[in-house]
Amino acid sequence: MKSQSHEPHNHDLQSIDRRQFMGLAAAVGVSAMLPFPSFAKTRSDNIFVWISLRGAMDGLNVVVPHADPDYADLRPNIGLKTKQLLNLDSFFGLHPSLKSCHQWYENKEVSFVHACSTAYRERSHFDGQKILENGTSDPFNTEGWLNRLLTLSSSQYDGIAIDSGLPLIMQGESTVASWYPNRLKTRDKQTELLEELFQSDQMLSANFESVMKIDELVGDQGVGKQFKSLMRKTGDILSAENGPNIAALELGGWDTHANQGSVNGRLSNQLKTLDAGLAALKESLGSRWNNTVIIAASEFGRTAKENGTKGTDHGTGNVMLVAGGAMASKALNTSSSGASGGRVIANWPGLSQENLYQGRDLKPTTDMRGVIKGVLNQHLSIEEKQLNTTFPDSEMIKPLQMI
Structure with missing residues (x-):
């Protein structure tokens, strides 16, 4: 995945480098193989x-x-x-x-x-x-x-x-x-950070929403x-x-x-x-x-x-x-x-x-x-x-x- 040059939106995101980003992505089930398709009927x-x-x-x-x-x-x-x-x-x-x-x-x-x-x-x-x-x-x-x-x-x-x-x-x-x-306890916060990070890029934002739809189908509980x-x-x-x-x-x-x-x-x-x-x-x-x-x-x-x-x-x-x-x-x-x-x-x-x-x-x-x-x-x-x-x-x- 190519690195993004978009400006971060808050202090939390300013401190996220590529390695941290990939860690966050993995934490919410987002593979390094982004982008993902958006499932249609x-x-x-x-x-x-x-x-x-x-x-x-x-x-x-x-x-x-x-x-x-x-x-x-x-x-x-x-x-x-x-x-x-x-x-x-x-x-x-x-x-x-x-x-x-x-x-x-x-x-x-x-x-x-x-x-x-x-x-x-x-x-x-x-x-x-x-x-x-x-x-x-x-x-x-x-x-x-x-x-x-x-x-x-x-x-x-x-x-x-x-x-x-x-x-x-x-x-x-x-x-x-x-x-x-995955079962990481910090998942919710990581998801919020990724969502905010992606919102300035239309394609990545759409892909991230697609991944979250998959995740909602199954969740991680149990x-x-x-x-x-x-x-x-x-x-x-x-x-x-x-x-x-x-x-x-x-x-x-x-x-x-x-x-x-x-x-x-x-x-x-x-x-x-x-x-x-x-x-x-x-x-x-x-x-x-x-x-x-x-x-x-x-x-x-x-x-x-x-x-x-x-x-x-x-x-x-x-x-x-x-x-x-x-x-x-x-x-x-x-x-x-x-x-x-x-x-x-x-x-x-x-x-x-x-x-x-x-x-x-x-x-x-x-x-x-x-x-x-x-x-x-x-x-x-x-x-x-x-x-x-x-x-x-x-x-x-x-x-x-x-x-």
Whole structure:
């Protein structure tokens, strides 16, 4: 943000330098990424939520291919047995920590896409996350695919990042707001000072009012930084009148190199956190849940075989979660059994040694971009030409039928 040359209006403001100003801005939730948009009534009532699962989730122990004859041999300590799983179909079962997701599955409100990946084939968290969020094959591309989408559809959609900064997926030409809770007791005085500081600049004043509108939707009373709390507040923001209709969040902690566990343990705890957060979002959205689709995805999967410390290492193929009331609503209004939630979508490659990618990972058979394109096309009405701009050099990857 450029420094301002406007004269201060009172003695209090004369003593505020740039560092103090940034501290005040942070105190009231105003990111250094100013200016923010002013949310207007959009033409679409549909809501889209993206969740980045940072750290490479082990999809093979989330949606478990219990009927694959090689699964149990690859995971003698961390593998889950069929009787321990929540039933999905004759081949796959769901980790028992995902109880809300399993109920959604039975209600056709969630589908899982297995053996999928981005265009990335290495195993660096940093590069993998960048490619997941910029929607290209180049980790050095600095523009997020959600930002490109917002640029193309600004008359229909507004976005917000529920984050202390602005994640790569939301960075780019379109200006996107971010919100994150704080609990500083001096907040009210700081807000007054910022309001007075901004009043001499029309653009900054309008942007500051926009930020305060977001803040009024949620406040900070009782707001924690835990995922469940953030998801609940995301629902408040998205369901508010004239609020944004696209949000991006993240949940880290999926890097389970050691002591991963099976029914219980590190992965189980992560899945319980994700499951509780998803349930909180649904509850908070209320009736708007019926117009919502969520995608949760990780930068890559983990090795098919457990390692010597009862964990898994960085891999390739993984599973995506696509959920929301809009999937069930569409299912009730279509005669096509393939266009609904309640599915595991997988061109399954198998877990035998000769079928593993580079002899170690679940082989990806589905490009994540096709999954995302399908949701954007069928839920947000984004045309194929716009999808190919959102995901550059992806013309050969067609939208999958997701909804």
